[in-house]
Structures are given as structure tokens and as C-alpha cells.
Amino acid sequence: MEKIVSLARRRGFVFPSSEIYGGLGSAYDYGHYGVLLKENVKARWLEAMVRERDDIVALDSSIILHPRVWEVSGHVQGFTDPLVDCRTCKLRFRADHIDDPEHEEVSCGRRPSKKPGQTPECDLTEPRQFNLMFETRIGAVEETGLDAYLRPETAQGIFVNFKNVAQIARRKPPFGIAQIGKAFRNEITPGNFIFRTLEFEQMEMEFFVPPAEAEEWFHYWVEERMRWYTGLGVRESHLRVRAHDAEELSHYSSATSDIEYLFPIGWSELEGIANRGDYDLRAHSEASGTKLEWVDTDAGERYIPYVVEPAAGVNRSMLAFMVDAYEEEVVADRPRTVLRLHPQIAPVKVAVLPLIPRNTDIAGKARALHEELRRSVVAEYDDSGQIGRRYRRQDEIGTPWALTIDEQTLEDDTVTIRDRDSLAQDRIPIAGTRAYVQDRLAADWTTPKPD
Amino acid sequence: MEKIVSLARRRGFVFPSSEIYGGLGSAYDYGHYGVLLKENVKARWLEAMVRERDDIVALDSSIILHPRVWEVSGHVQGFTDPLVDCRTCKLRFRADHIDDPEHEEVSCGRRPSKKPGQTPECDLTEPRQFNLMFETRIGAVEETGLDAYLRPETAQGIFVNFKNVAQIARRKPPFGIAQIGKAFRNEITPGNFIFRTLEFEQMEMEFFVPPAEAEEWFHYWVEERMRWYTGLGVRESHLRVRAHDAEELSHYSSATSDIEYLFPIGWSELEGIANRGDYDLRAHSEASGTKLEWVDTDAGERYIPYVVEPAAGVNRSMLAFMVDAYEEEVVADRPRTVLRLHPQIAPVKVAVLPLIPRNTDIAGKARALHEELRRSVVAEYDDSGQIGRRYRRQDEIGTPWALTIDEQTLEDDTVTIRDRDSLAQDRIPIAGTRAYVQDRLAADWTTPKPD
Numbered sequence: 001m002e003k004i005v006s007l008a009r010r011r012g013f014v015f016p017s018s019e020i021y022g023g024l025g026s027a028y029d030y031g032h033y034g035v036l037l038k039e040n041v042k043a044r045w046l047e048a049m050v051r052e053r054d055d056i057v058a059l060d061s062s063i064i065l066h067p068r069v070w071e072v073s074g075h076v077q078g079f080t081d082p083l084v085d086c087r088t089c090k091l092r093f094r095a096d097h098i099d100d101p102e103h104e105e106v107s108c109g110r111r112p113s114k115k116p117g118q119t120p121e122c123d124l125t126e127p128r129q130f131n132l133m134f135e136t137r138i139g140a141v142e143e144t145g146l147d148a149y150l151r152p153e154t155a156q157g158i159f160v161n162f163k164n165v166a167q168i169a170r171r172k173p174p175f176g177i178a179q180i181g182k183a184f185r186n187e188i189t190p191g192n193f194i195f196r197t198l199e200f201e202q203m204e205m206e207f208f209v210p211p212a213e214a215e216e217w218f219h220y221w222v223e224e225r226m227r228w229y230t231g232l233g234v235r236e237s238h239l240r241v242r243a244h245d246a247e248e249l250s251h252y253s254s255a256t257s258d259i260e261y262l263f264p265i266g267w268s269e270l271e272g273i274a275n276r277g278d279y280d281l282r283a284h285s286e287a288s289g290t291k292l293e294w295v296d297t298d299a300g301e302r303y304i305p306y307v308v309e310p311a312a313g314v315n316r317s318m319l320a321f322m323v324d325a326y327e328e329e330v331v332a333d334r335p336r337t338v339l340r341l342h343p344q345i346a347p348v349k350v351a352v353l354p355l356i357p358r359n360t361d362i363a364g365k366a367r368a369l370h371e372e373l374r375r376s377v378v379a380e381y382d383d384s385g386q387i388g389r390r391y392r393r394q395d396e397i398g399t400p401w402a403l404t405i406d407e408q409t410l411e412d413d414t415v416t417i418r419d420r421d422s423l424a425q426d427r428i429p430i431a432g433t434r435a436y437v438q439d440r441l442a443a444d445w446t447t448p449k450p451d
Numbered sequence: 452m453e454k455i456v457s458l459a460r461r462r463g464f465v466f467p468s469s470e471i472y473g474g475l476g477s478a479y480d481y482g483h484y485g486v487l488l489k490e491n492v493k494a495r496w497l498e499a500m501v502r503e504r505d506d507i508v509a510l511d512s513s514i515i516l517h518p519r520v521w522e523v524s525g526h527v528q529g530f531t532d533p534l535v536d537c538r539t540c541k542l543r544f545r546a547d548h549i550d551d552p553e554h555e556e557v558s559c560g561r562r563p564s565k566k567p568g569q570t571p572e573c574d575l576t577e578p579r580q581f582n583l584m585f586e587t588r589i590g591a592v593e594e595t596g597l598d599a600y601l602r603p604e605t606a607q608g609i610f611v612n613f614k615n616v617a618q619i620a621r622r623k624p625p626f627g628i629a630q631i632g633k634a635f636r637n638e639i640t641p642g643n644f645i646f647r648t649l650e651f652e653q654m655e656m657e658f659f660v661p662p663a664e665a666e667e668w669f670h671y672w673v674e675e676r677m678r679w680y681t682g683l684g685v686r687e688s689h690l691r692v693r694a695h696d697a698e699e700l701s702h703y704s705s706a707t708s709d710i711e712y713l714f715p716i717g718w719s720e721l722e723g724i725a726n727r728g729d730y731d732l733r734a735h736s737e738a739s740g741t742k743l744e745w746v747d748t749d750a751g752e753r754y755i756p757y758v759v760e761p762a763a764g765v766n767r768s769m770l771a772f773m774v775d776a777y778e779e780e781v782v783a784d785r786p787r788t789v790l791r792l793h794p795q796i797a798p799v800k801v802a803v804l805p806l807i808p809r810n811t812d813i814a815g816k817a818r819a820l821h822e823e824l825r826r827s828v829v830a831e832y833d834d835s836g837q838i839g840r841r842y843r844r845q846d847e848i849g850t851p852w853a854l855t856i857d858e859q860t861l862e863d864d865t866v867t868i869r870d871r872d873s874l875a876q877d878r879i880p881i882a883g884t885r886a887y888v889q890d891r892l893a894a895d896w897t898t899p900k901p902d
Contacts, residue, residue, distance in 0.1 A: 012508075012619035018517030020611050020739035024589075027515065029612055031619065032508035051825060054832060057463075057483040062650055063633065064478065064585075066469030134515075136587045136601065138475075138637065138649065150587065150601075160471050161480055168463035168482060170835055182514065182633065186589065198589065199513055288471040374502060381505060384621055 001264040004322055005193050007337065011397050013037065013322075014194060026197045033397050034318075036347030036378060038201075041318050042180050044344060045203045048228055049178045056176035056205060057169050061157025063182060064138065067148050072287040073156050073280060075133060075149075078251050081187060082127035094188050095127035134184045134198075150184040155309060157181075158206045159280040162292045166208075173294055173305045174217060176207040180314070192265050194315040201314035208294070208305035211278065215255075217308045218275045222257050225271055225310045229259065229317075233342035233447040234324045238262040239270075252279040261320040270320055271312035278304040321345060324449070325398060331423060339398030340421055340449055343441050348399045349377040350437050353390050355406040357383035365430070366405040369415070373434055377441065395420060401440070403433055421448040452715040455773055456644050458788065462848050464488065464773075465645060477648045484848050485769075487798030487829060489652075492769050493631050495795060496654045499679055500629045507627035507656060508620050512608025514633060515589065518599050523738040524607050524731060526584060526600075529702050532638060533578035545639050546578035585635045585649075601635040606760060608632075609657045610731040613743045617659075624745055624756045625668060627658040631765070643716050645766040652765035659745070659756035662729070666706075668759045669726045673708050676722055676761045680710065680768075684793035684898045685775045689713040690721075703730040712771040721771055722763035729755040772796060775900070776849060782874060790849030791872055791900055794892050799850045800828040801888050804841050806857040808834035816881070817856040820866070824885055828892070846871060852891070854884055872899040 008014040012031035018024045030038055050058050070076050082095035133152050139145035151157065158177045165177055180203045187198070209217045222241055230236050244256040256274040260267045281292040281304045295302045325339040343349060350373055354366035366381065373379040380399070382390050387404065394402050404416040414427040417436065428436060459465040463482035467474045481489055501509050521527050533546035584603050590596035602608065609628045616628055631654045638649070660668045673692055681687050695707040707725040711718045732743040732755045746753045776790040794800060801824055805817035817832065824830040831850070833841050838855065845853050855867040865878045868887065879887060 010619075012616065015612060015615045017513045018520060018611060019615070020735060020741040020743075021517040021519040024513070024515070024517045027513045029510065029512040029608060031510060031612075031616060035509040035511045038511065051829060058486040059480065059482060060486045060489065061480040062468045062475070062478045064475070064635075064650055066472040066475045068472040069469060134587045134589075136585045138585075157480060160469060161466060161482075164466045164470070165463065165482060168461075184515075199515055284471060290471040292471075378502060 001193060001323075003328075004264075004319070004326055007326070007339075007396060008034070008193075008322070011393075013397075026191060027199060028194050028197060028315075033347040037321070037341075037345060037398075038314060038318050040345040040347070041321065042201075042203065042314060044232060045228070045312070046178070046180065049176070049203075049205050055171065055174060056178050056207075057165060057171075059158055059161060059165060059177050059179045060181060061154065061161060061179065063151050063184075064136070064148050065151060065157060065160070067146065068287065069156050069160055069284075070133065070149050070151075072283050073159075074251050074283070075152060075156075076131065079133060079152060080129040080131050083130050084127050085125040087123040087125065093124075132185045132187050134186050152185050153183050153311070154179045154181045154202045154204045155206060155311065156280070158204070159284055159292070159307075160288075162208070162281060162284075163290060166294070172296060174207060174209040174213065176205050178203075178205040180204075192263075194319050195263065195265070195268065197315065200316075202311060203314055203317075204309060204311045206276075207308045207310075208281075209308060211303065211306045214275050214277070214306035214308060218255060218257075218273065221308050221310045222259070222273045225259055225273060225312070229261075229270070229320075232321065232345055233340070233445060233449075234261070234320060235447065235449055235451060237451045238324060240267065242267075250274065252276045261316075261324075263320065263323060268316075270316055271310060273308070273310045276307040276309055278306055280307065281305065327449070336392055336395055338395040338420060340447070341398035341400075342445055342447075343400040344445075346398045346400055347378065348380045348394070348397060349401070349441065350433075351380045351382050351390070351394045351399050351402040353387060353402055353404045354383050355387055355404050359407075361410050362405050362407070365409055369403065369405065369430060369433065373437065376434060377437055391418065401437060452644060452774075454779075455715075455770070455777060458777070458790075458847060459485070459644075459773070462844075464848075477642060478650060479645050479648060479766075484798040488772070488792070488796060488849075489765060489769050491796040491798070492772065493652075493654065493765060495683060496679070496763070497629070497631065500627070500654075500656050506622065506625060507629050507658075508616060508622075510609055510612060510616060510628050510630045511632060512605065512612060512630065514602050514635075515587070515599050516602060516608060516611070518597065519738065520607050520611055520735075521584065521600050521602075523734050524610075525702050525734070526603060526607075527582065530584060530603060531580040531582050534581050535578050536576045538574040538576065544575075583636045583638050585637050603636050604634050604762070605630045605632045605653045605655045606657060606762065607731070609655070610735055610743070610758075611739075613659070613732060613735075614741060617745070623747060625658060625660040625664065627656050629654075629656040631655075643714075645770050646714065646716070646719065648766065651767075653762060654765055654768075655760060655762045657727075658759045658761075659732075660759060662754065662757045665726050665728070665757035665759060669706060669708075669724065672759050672761045673710070673724045676710055676724060676763070680712075680721070680771075683772065683796055684791070684896060684900070685712070685771060686898065686900055686902060688902045689775060691718065693718075701725065703727050712767075712775075714771065714774060719767075721767055722761060724759070724761045727758040727760055729757055731758065732756065778900070787843055787846055789846040789871060791898070792849035792851075793896055793898075794851040795896075797849045797851055798829065799831045799845070799848060800852070800892065801884075802831045802833050802841070802845045802850045802853040804838060804853055804855045805834050806838055806855055810858075812861050813856050813858070816860055820854065820856065820881060820884065824888065827885060828888060842869065852888060856881075 013034035015029045016023045017027035017029045050056050083092050084095045134150040137145040138148050183202050240260050242258045253274045254277050258269045259271045261270045285292045293304045325341045328337050352366050352370040354362045370381040400420050402418040413430045415430050416425050418425045464485035466480045468478035468480045469475045501507050535546045536543050585601040588596040589599050634653050691711050693709045704725040705728050709720045710722045712721045736743045744755045776792045779788050803817050803821040805813045821832040851871045853869040864881045866881050867876050869876045
């Protein structure tokens, strides 16, 4: 993991947030390549969920919803962690982690981690429940303000919009509503880089189905979501599905399976697929007096749909893609680090490198090619340093193809195309480079990674 | 404006947030077409700012930054509105709006608007300053928590990352850092739909320049940003640039010009371009002890760059695009409402309509065409209702082209292509539809809107 953190920092994918003020614990800012990679992950999800399907529409609801939403959803009452105090060392811990050798104190990382075992005499209080929602207040004036919460999940914004969307989308169950957006959890964060942060992005889709079909759709979505990760190049051997046992299930769920990835910190959740039943729509119907149900006038039927929810984390997906792609190897006695990212999620698709930047003819050709390519894909012009160093930089940010313009280009209008994975170098006509890159991007991609 | 609100609601662009719980004042959720339109606006901005340029990189910083950031930036002290109370009616007002006939009470819209004039005897207190930042608290435990703020602008997240980004981007001034993200202001909202909301999205770019060049770049960016709006079809006659006078200037700015749009509520700010000088980098340098400066080792120079900032609102840009595109007209004695959106920002690029949906040959051809088209652009299959009704629906969501598959298609593999703006209907070969749409999307687009 340290290598990933170091690469992410060195190449401008991810920085510790507010670093000049000493940082803020588990909070990170995304640099240029991090933004591009993260945007690609989200775009691929939206493509698979919305653009390629007829049965799912998009939604973008507010982060600050009416506080009643969280009372009714059960979050005000039940979205808590049990915490204990140590009367000796004055630190606080998660009660359910107290016997776990890896457990951490409650401090959002602002103080160094300290295990109770290190304190000579830990004298723990009884556990108390603390809510994980960030609180705020709407209205500039104390007395008339309204206590509110930052959403801890995007899902509730979908449920409370169910009726609006269903009416307009002209769709009957099974159909889904998909949303990507930030969520916030004021929780204990063990500091595993961007795996768990106070502020994070979710990709959630609520799929509304006739109750009798819920189990079938639950299995469908577990498989479909696994296919999404493997389709984007993640090794099957580093993915698994783990069903929650009864104790683990959330208050709203009758069945949940996690898709886990083998991170350096061990198998950890990438995404949860839950059968939420009619818990949420029923609760909001009863509390609001608005019937969140499906009325089939033809069949004379009305029912509250069941919900199957695949809920993925953007940041931890991005981390999994990076971890899975990371490789160090020695080629011709020279070490290199390479991110074997699927071309569709790679931040930069193609680099254009003038072999001799001070040669104005070469530089001119390279600039022109770069201008041409960037009209259709993210292309980078790189004329800084020795060519070998430029290749290594592109390898580290995962650029699948590098085009080098040299003196031969001036003679025959061909360029060298270097493949990130195979390191093969071919000469192709400059006029064919755009089609080459687009064809390769559209083609199936077989991960070159060993199992 | 009511017509836009009604269309937005009817076609699923924008819904009042938390509506089933009585709404939350100025908060809105975005439905399917709203998400697509908003994403297109952001993508065009990112394209113009980052993808098409060599001198700007992307960033995505946290919403919750270290609270020191906001002390040093001047927001804790200075980002306030003056409020007054009425001792009689117990309502609160913005002191600087009290003589404005349009002024509203402080309630985030949760209580009906009530002007002081309507209260028989308004007995106003002296103004008090209230900070506009939403407050929250990091850490689940009261005693050890850290008071924090939801960012009121994305810009500060850029400034505090200046050194990290500048080192990695291998760029010297002039260069820029661009960011799109949510910001939050706990302010009095007069309820002009999505023009001003408590939670909103910004598109901000901080352009770091040698101090002597700041004024020149300021003018460059005012022009460049105007061109962005007109390039996406907004009428020039509905846009203007207005320079702030001395009283209006923010605490950090030596010059600001607003790009304003002629909304139904009058000329209102779309975007502000400010010369922030070295205010922010200097303040953060002094407070953090980290030198946020540019060191040119070759020239033996070091200086704190000046900053020119074009700061646009995503939501109000989207509103301006909708308002500018909205038209009601009568064609052949039939009224129609049409959104003449620029094809590049239209939520759906092409609709595929089987003339007789129950004819399985026609439906099959239409499905196949839809599958083909959606691989490259957002395409919609629409077989619900009379063809005229389907055309009207596509007109209202601004779909530039509609392809109709009819019995003739079965004979000669041609389809009717209907142009949203001219209403021209041509027959073209089905095999050429994909290229047709892509060529039209890439071509210059002349707004068909009257001045």
C-alpha cells in the first residue's frame, strides 16, 4: 500500500488534504491524474448502469436533505458506532474493535494511533452509541435554524424521489434509479489511504422490482457488478463475493453480499449488493403520507416495490483499480513501475513525445499530432527530459500508448507507437494514429496481469 | 421563469428536494435529463479549460477542509451578511435588502415570504453580522471534536494545494488549476429556482500569473469566458459584462467583472472573473509557513503569483442555457414548446422512434438502430404514444434529431430524420445515421434563436 500511496503522491493522483495545515486525518484531495482516473471510473459506471440500458435513469439529489428523511430511514436512531472511553489515557475506541489488534482510537487520525494495550492500565467505560452522521444547521440564525445532516448515503435521495421519477420515466418495475455523489460519515478511520475517508463518493443504484422477483434480481446484480470489475481488467482471482451473515445485516436488509477485493490490507469491501425489501419506500410512505408505490392501472394492481441496491464506492474502486494495475518489473536490466490500467479508465490515453524537442520540425509535427488526437481522447504532450524518463513517467500514470516523433517522421510521416504492456514498438503512419487509438479503446482488452 | 420551472418539473429535469416532506426551501434534486444536461455543461467547461489547453490541470479537493483554511482566507471573519430582527413580527431580514421591495425574510424558504411592509409596525433591531458558512463538527465525540465548515467556494482547496500541483505539473506561471465541485452557503435565498441555492456546484479555475501580467490575463479570461457561453449557443444580446465598483469588490479582489445573463428575474450574475492578486497565496504562506511561491531557478527569481479567477455556477449556467433555449411557437396551427439547446449540451442527442411500435419488423429495426447509436452518443428509444406526441416530448427536452422508422424503412433501409429547429424532415440511409449525428455534433452550430 505504501508504494501505491507514494506513486499517487509522486505523480499527482492523490494528496493529503489541507497538508500545509498539518492535514486533516482521513481526507484526501485528487490531483490531475486522480481526477481523470476518478472521472473515468464514474463514467464507466454511468455507462454500464444508465447509457447502455433502457431500464435505469439518472438522479442527482441534494447532500443536505430534509432532516425527516434521516429520522424515517432509521439513520438518526440506528446509524451509530459503540464507543468506549479509557479513564486512564483519555482516548476513545470503538467498542466492537477493542479486542481487534488493529483497532484504532477515535480521533479521525488527528492524533497518532495508540492501542489500548500500550497504555499500562486501560480502564474502559461502558460503550455508548454515537451517531455517524455529520450534523449542521440550516439558517444563519441560531434560534430559527433547522438541524440537518450531511447525507451518509445517496440512496435516501433516490427513495424520496421515487414517485417523481417513476411518473416521468414512464417505466414500470423492474426499473432503476442511479446516482453518483458525495456522502459523509463521521467515523473512526483506520487510515487506509482513500479506502475509507470521512468524505467519499458513492455510486448507488436502486432497482425497484415486484417483490416476488427480488431474490432473482439480487443474484442478477451480484453477477452483473462482478462482471463490471473484471470487464475493466481487475483480476478475477483478486475478487470474491461474500454473503453477510444474519448478525452483519443492516437494519433494512434481508440479504447482502459484498464484492471484496484483495487489497494489501486484506480482503475488503468494494461494493455491497443488498436486498432492501420494501423497508425504505414503506417507511417514507407511512411517514410522509405520499404513497410510494407502483400502480398498474391495466392489471388493477398496486404494490410497494422491493429494492435491490448495488452500492459501490468511487474512491475505493479507484484504489482497487490502481492496486490491481500496479507492477514493478525489470526489463533489460532496468527497473520500471507500470500501472496496467484498462485503457478505458487510464487517465491519459496517448502521449505524444517529440524525440528531440529542440528540433522545431519534430516539435511542430508532434504539436500538430497532439492537437489532432486531443480532439477525441485525452492526450498529453510531453517534451520534458530524456525519452526514457518520459516513457517511465507515462508508464507510472498508466498511459497505454506513447507516440514518438523522430527524424524518420520528417521523411516518411510515420511514428513509433510504444505499447505500455508489451513494450512492443511499431511504426505506423501518422495519419492512422487517431483511428489506431480509437480502435484499440473500443476493442476488448485482455489484462496482461498474471493471476 | 414559471414556464421553465414547470417544464423542468414536467420533463424530469429538476424537482424540489425532499418534496414529500414539504420541501426544504431553496434545494433541488436533478432528474434524468437534468443530470445529463448538467453533466454536459460540466464536461464542456472541463474540455475548454483542461482538455483543449496545455496550461491548466484539474483538481478535486475536499468539501471539508482544515478549519484553519477558512480563518486564513478571511471567510470566518468576513464572509457574512448583516441581518436585522423585527421585534414585532419576529422575522429576520438582510439589512442591506431592507429597502428593496423584493427583499425576503431569513428562513431558507421554509416559511412563506413576508415583506416587512406587510407587518403593521416593523420595529427593526440594529444589524448583526452572521456568517454564511455551514458549520459542522469532525469526530463522533463532542469533547474531542473539531469545528469545521462546509466550503463556501472551491477556490481555497486550489490555493492550499498550489505547491503540490505546481511541483508535479512541471509548469511555470502562467498556468491554472481547475476544479468542479459542490459549495454551500447558508444564506438568504429569494427562491429564484436553481439560480441561488444553499447547496450548489461551482466551476472555478485559478490562473497563476506573474504579477505584471495579471491585468492582461484578467481581460483575456473575461473574453474567453464570454466566448464559452456564446459558443454554446447563448444569445450575445442576452449577455453582458459588468465591472464591480469599489464598494462591491470582495476583500481579496482588486478587480472583478461579472458575466451577466438576462434572466426573467433581470440581469444576474452567471460568472465572476476576479483579479485576486496574491491575497490568498500570501495569506496561506504566512499562516502555514509553507512558501506558496514560484521559484524559477534558471532566472534566479522567486515570487508569489497573482491569481485571475473565472468562477462560474454550474446550476445557474444550466438555468441560463435552458432559459435561452426555451421557445413557444405555433407551427401549422399547432403550438409547440422547444428547447433549442446547443447539440453538445442537449441531454439526448438523438431519438429513435418506431412509427408503428406494434409492427415487430419496424420495432426490430428501430431497436437495432438505437443499440448502434447509443454506443457513441446518448440516444433514446421512444415508442410511447402517437408520433406527434413523441416529437413534442423530444422537442421539450431539446433532442436535436429524431429518427423515425416506418414501413418504407423495411423496403429501402432509409429513415426520416427530423430536425428539432428547422422541422425539416429528410430521408437518409439507416447506415449513415451514426456518421450524420456525429458530424453534426462536431460541426459549428448556429443558434436559430432570434435576437
